[in-house]
Amino acid sequence: MSEVVKKKKYDLDRRDMPKQPPEVRRFNFDEVALGYTPELAVEEAKRCIQCKRPTCIGNCPVEINIPGFLNRVADGDFAGGIRILKEKNCLPAICGRVCPQEEQCEKTCIFRKKGGQIAIGRVERFLADWEAQQGELEMPELPRKTGYKVAIVGGGPSGLTVAGDLIKMGHEVTVFEALHKMGGVLVYGIPEFRLPKVIVNREVEYLQMLGVELVTDFVVGRTRTIDSLLDEYDAVFVGSGAGLPWFMDIPGENLNGVYSANEYLTRLNLMKGFLFPKYHTPVKRHRKVAVVGGGNVAMDCARSALRLGAESRIVYRRSREELPARLEEIENAEEEGVIFDFLTLPLRYIGDENGWVKAMECQKMELGEPDASGRRRPVPIEGSETIYEVDAVVCAIGNSPNPLIGATTPGLIIGKKGNIEANEETGATSREKIWAGGDVVTGAATVILAMGAGRIAARSIHEYLTSNGSA
Amino acid sequence: MFRVIANQMIVPNVHLITLRAPAVAREAKPGQFVILRAEEEGERIPLSLSDWDAASGTVTVVFLNIGSTTSRLASLQAGVDIPTVVGPLGNATDIEKYGTVMCICGCYGIGSIYRIAKALKEVGNRVITIMEARSSYLFYWEERLSSVCDEVIQITRDGTRGYRGHVHKLPDILKDLDEPVDRIIVNGCTFLLKRVADVTRSSGIKTMVSLNPIMIDGTGMCGVCRVTVGSTTRFACVHGPDFDAHEVDWEELLQRRKTYMAEEVVPLRTSRCEERHFQMQEQSRE
Numbered sequence: 001m002s003e004v005v006k007k008k009k010y011d012l013d014r015r016d017m018p019k020q021p022p023e024v025r026r027f028n029f030d031e032v033a034l035g036y037t038p039e040l041a042v043e044e045a046k047r048c049i050q051c052k053r054p055t056c057i058g059n060c061p062v063e064i065n066i067p068g069f070l071n072r073v074a075d076g077d078f079a080g081g082i083r084i085l086k087e088k089n090c091l092p093a094i095c096g097r098v099c100p101q102e103e104q105c106e107k108t109c110i111f112r113k114k115g116g117q118i119a120i121g122r123v124e125r126f127l128a129d130w131e132a133q134q135g136e137l138e139m140p141e142l143p144r145k146t147g148y149k150v151a152i153v154g155g156g157p158s159g160l161t162v163a164g165d166l167i168k169m170g171h172e173v174t175v176f177e178a179l180h181k182m183g184g185v186l187v188y189g190i191p192e193f194r195l196p197k198v199i200v201n202r203e204v205e206y207l208q209m210l211g212v213e214l215v216t217d218f219v220v221g222r223t224r225t226i227d228s229l230l231d232e233y234d235a236v237f238v239g240s241g242a243g244l245p246w247f248m249d250i251p252g253e254n255l256n257g258v259y260s261a262n263e264y265l266t267r268l269n270l271m272k273g274f275l276f277p278k279y280h281t282p283v284k285r286h287r288k289v290a291v292v293g294g295g296n297v298a299m300d301c302a303r304s305a306l307r308l309g310a311e312s313r314i315v316y317r318r319s320r321e322e323l324p325a326r327l328e329e330i331e332n333a334e335e336e337g338v339i340f341d342f343l344t345l346p347l348r349y350i351g352d353e354n355g356w357v358k359a360m361e362c363q364k365m366e367l368g369e370p371d372a373s374g375r376r377r378p379v380p381i382e383g384s385e386t387i388y389e390v391d392a393v394v395c396a397i398g399n400s401p402n403p404l405i406g407a408t409t410p411g412l413i414i415g416k417k418g419n420i421e422a423n424e425e426t427g428a429t430s431r432e433k434i435w436a437g438g439d440v441v442t443g444a445a446t447v448i449l450a451m452g453a454g455r456i457a458a459r460s461i462h463e464y465l466t467s468n469g470s471a
Numbered sequence: 472m473f474r475v476i477a478n479q480m481i482v483p484n485v486h487l488i489t490l491r492a493p494a495v496a497r498e499a500k501p502g503q504f505v506i507l508r509a510e511e512e513g514e515r516i517p518l519s520l521s522d523w524d525a526a527s528g529t530v531t532v533v534f535l536n537i538g539s540t541t542s543r544l545a546s547l548q549a550g551v552d553i554p555t556v557v558g559p560l561g562n563a564t565d566i567e568k569y570g571t572v573m574c575i576c577g578c579y580g581i582g583s584i585y586r587i588a589k590a591l592k593e594v595g596n597r598v599i600t601i602m603e604a605r606s607s608y609l610f611y612w613e614e615r616l617s618s619v620c621d622e623v624i625q626i627t628r629d630g631t632r633g634y635r636g637h638v639h640k641l642p643d644i645l646k647d648l649d650e651p652v653d654r655i656i657v658n659g660c661t662f663l664l665k666r667v668a669d670v671t672r673s674s675g676i677k678t679m680v681s682l683n684p685i686m687i688d689g690t691g692m693c694g695v696c697r698v699t700v701g702s703t704t705r706f707a708c709v710h711g712p713d714f715d716a717h718e719v720d721w722e723e724l725l726q727r728r729k730t731y732m733a734e735e736v737v738p739l740r741t742s743r744c745e746e747r748h749f750q751m752q753e754q755s756r757e
Contacts, residue, residue: 178690180508180515180555188692217557219690223494243692247704254704254723256730260694266687271514280539281514281687282734355726402691404709 012116015044022335026306029192029274032332033097038078041126045073047111048118055108056120061452062161064088066105066120073123082127083138089124090164090207091157091451093132093199094186096125099448100326132202139209143170148465151176151233153220153405156184157447158239158438160204161454162461163212169462174213174233176220181270184241185439186447188270189262191300193307194329197269221404226412226434235433235461238420239454242399242439248292252349253395257286257357261297261396268304286310286392290360292346293396294323299330301394302338310392313339315346317365317378343367343378347385349393361387401440409434419443427457435461472552473507476529478545481611484536485579486545487521492556493528495520501587502564502681502713505530506689508555509543516540517686517708519658520559521582530556533582538735560689561712564679566590570597570653574620575638575667577603580659581612583681587656589619597621599652601644603663607632638663641670652676657716661725668716678716682707684727698724 018034019025025032036044048070056066065084072081085092101107101121109117131137148171152159155177163173181187183200208214220226226236245260247253267273273283289305291298294316305312314333316323319342323330334340343365350359364384367376406414413421413430420429420436427435437453439445474491481487495505504519522531536545547553564587572591576584581602592598600620604610605628617623625633626640634640645652655678657667664680671678684696684707691709698707699720705711 178557179688180557188688217555218494219557219560222558222560222690223498243688243690245692245694247694247697249704254697254699254727256726263687263693263695266693271687272512276734277738279512280738282731282737284731284734355723355729404690 010049010111010116011047012111012114013047014116014119015040015122017119017122022332022337025193026303026336029307031196032193035129036122036126038076038126038130041073041123041130042076044119045070045123047116048074049110051110055110056105056118059104059108060088061104061448062088062455064105064124069127070118070120070123073127078127078130079138082131085124085127086140088455089451090161091203092124093128094157094195094203095448095451096121096123096128097195097199098186098190098446100446102327104448132199137206137209140168142168142210145172146170146465148172148234149174149232150461150465151220151229151236152239153226153236154178154184154239154241154438154440155182155204155214155216156239156241156438156450157186158450158454158457159184159237160207161451162237162239162437162458163207164210165455165458166461167207167210167212169458171462171465172213173211174215175207176218176223176229177214177216178219178240179270180216182214182216184239188266189297189300191265191269191304192274193303194300219404221408226405226409230433234465235435237427237454237457237461238405238429238434238436238440239438239450240402240405240440241450242444243402244400244418245395246398246400247395248346248397250346250348252351252357252360255349255351255357256355257284257392258349259392259394261291261293261301261394262399264301264394265297265304274304274308283308284392288390289313289392289394290315290346290388290390291394291396292316293398294318294325295396295398296325296329298394298396299325299333299338301396303333303336305392305394306336306338311339312337313341315341315344315360315362317343317345318375319343319367322375345378345380346393350387357390357393359387359389360393361385399439399444401443405440417443422457425456426460427453428460433464472554473556474552475547475549477549478547480536480545481533482609485533485609485611486536486541487531487533487582488544488547489529489531490553490556491528492530492558493525495556495558496523496528496530497525499523499525499530499559500563501566501590502583503559503561504689504712505532505556505558506560506686507544507553507557509540509547509553511554513543513554514540515555515687515689517560517683517689519579519583519681519683519712521579521585523586530558531582533579535579539737539739542739557689561708562710564590564656564681564713566594568595571650572596572598573652573655574598574600575603575641575655575657575659575663576600577659577663578609580657580663580681581610581616584656584658585612585615585619587658588616591656592619592621597650599624599648601626601638601641603627603638603659605629638666639670641667642674645674654679655716656713657681661721661728664716664719665721665725668719668721672717679713680716680719681712682714682719682724683712684724685730698727
């Protein structure tokens with residue numbers, strides 16, 4: 001730091017992270033980004049000028065002491081860095097990879113105006129991977145057991161965060177997951193090439209080492225209701241996610257070859273269909289795949305289709321500027337050869353004689369006045385209908401919360417969009433002893449926001465359990 | 472892990488497997504199903520529950536050995552563990568006092584209709600069950616069904632027992648009965664369900680079918696099980712599996728079920744043999 005002050009010249013050269021070249025990676029499911037070397041991580045961390053009043057921390061949903069860990073890395077003290085990181089974030093290897101840092105911590109970095117914002121996410125990722133390479137994980141000291149038991153519904157990002165926080169506060173924690181693997185969207189949704197599953201498993205194993213009980217193949221709402229869990233547990237956190245896929249309700253959506261993004265990605269990721277037939281869940285090898293939507297999930301689908309050998313295109317009704325996906329993912333997709341059809345809206349899918357989709361009719365759009373989301377509203381251009389040949393369509397236009405919990409938990413107030421209503425500051429729901437957070441409350445959002453909600457709920461649950469309000 | 476307690480072929484190609492799954496057994500209701508995986512690399516497949524016992528913590532399913540997962544399942548010996556048995560999934564069949572209820576079943580549906588018929592009888596319905604098969608040697612659980620039904624009628628395609636033909640005989644059977652039927656419930660393959668829907672459509676008798684589309688998670692997440700019912704798209708796993716037979720788009724359902732027909736047997740054909748090949752190579756190297 002003193003050196004920087006002396007020179008009065010800031011290093012604005014944001015260090016690139018090595019990646020697999022596009023022409024190689026588009027044919028494999030291995031991770032695209034290869035991560036910083038220790039040298040690159042130190043160089044990048046040294047660029048941080050350790051602001052007196054850092055703006056990055058407040059923009060992190062889990063309030064990581066960012067200058068703190070960067071400072072340790074700058075000194076080459078990686079063990080110290082990871083310790084600071086893990087005080088607030090129990091899933092750093094995951095957040096370092098999938099957080100939209102450009103919208104959060106890196107957005108307010110004072111170097112951003114000049115395009116030299118510190119690559120906080122990349123350093124975070126480096127630290128987590130460095131720790132994993134050391135073999136032994138450092139175990140935090142756990143407080144004495146309080147004797148309180150908390151059940152967590154859903155083993156995704158919010159649930160795992162609550163589990164990690166509460167176990168470190170001395171409570172007994174059990175996580176119930178409907179699928180056969182912990183991780184929620186991290187294992188069924190986000191592809192291997194963006195988030196290798198060994199990393200998710202590593203984080204889950206860490207929680208297990210801390211003493212969190214993990215129960216898979218257990219659908220709360222079916223296998224047991226929340227009220228039945230409350231006979232045994234002192235509190236319940238619901239983090240069941242946004243798992244109900246939306247369709248556009250246009251003709252031909254139930255043709256064979258038309259998938260929800262959830263189905264397409266689950267077959268590939270959770271069920272490892274890209275290794276078919278070694279893994280038995282079948283995946284079709286299509287020739288021309290159209291992915292409808294413009295978010296991160298749409299990018300994941302289009303890039304997966306490409307890796308399975310298809311010509312892959314994104315069909316999006318607005319323009320490139322409005323794409324909700326992370327810029328990094330858009331650029332990756334473009335480099336790999338995904339075709340983008342902007343200002344294009346599917347009208348119907350056309351089937352062949354055997355009920356398989358063979359074409360889609362689309363309409364061209366132009367941008368009109370801004371709508372409620374602040375983005376310019378797409379307006380159809382009359383007479384611009386065109387027919388594309390496709391043999392598969394993936395509908396990646398969003399998800400709403402799974403209705404199972406609401407339908408089986410009397411007294412739990414459900415909002416208009418099917419979301420569980422919860423207090424933003426505490427995660428408390430309309431029912432005593434029940435908290436909720438993540439996508440089931442907000443609708444489909446990001447991993448880190450779900451983790452942030454988990455952190456808030458864990459704090460509130462802890463307060464409830466340790467105050468007189470508890471049983 | 473979920474232990475196989477018993478596994479046997481009860482009639483040619485139809486298997487009955489009993490698994491230890493206490494959490495499922497405790498909550499199971501007639502008409503619900505489970506999703507299971509027979510091995511770590513395996514596919515998730517939905518199977519209707521045929522029986523369960525909360526006291527012993529076991530569930531029983533009857534299945535047809537038809538693809539790679541069911542073939543693997545059929546080969547499992549008592550005492551081994553399988554990685555996934557999750558449930559009970561789907562909504563239970565509506566059990567009310569309707570009057571006279573006709574339960575129609577074939578193939579694995581003979582197994583899954585048993586607890587439905589039993590529950591219907593227990594709430595005071597008169598229960599008439601129709602069992603359908605290609606030939607009499609494919610019938611099983613006749614005594615069990617007889618014990619919970621007022622009457623059991625059989626149809627065989629080759630005429631070796633009961634009525635000869637298929638469910639198109641249903642109008643004849645209904646005519647032969649000296650009482651009106653208030654509700655029909657059908658369990659079995661999609662072909663049977665559709666045939667029953669066709670022949671009862673004009674009768675005005677409410678006909679409920681338990682649908683069996685492709686599923687992955689069984690909790691509403693993947694949407695592969697979508698079916699058109701009364702011109703709206705429904706997910707069989709969370710909105711069903713029971714639907715009004717006369718509102719189902721059968722052509723679409725039959726087509727969607729065929730999506731992976733070519734792939735379903737591939738793991739059976741290739742990976743196992745290749746595995747064996749490489750095993751042998753390795754052994755010879757040693």
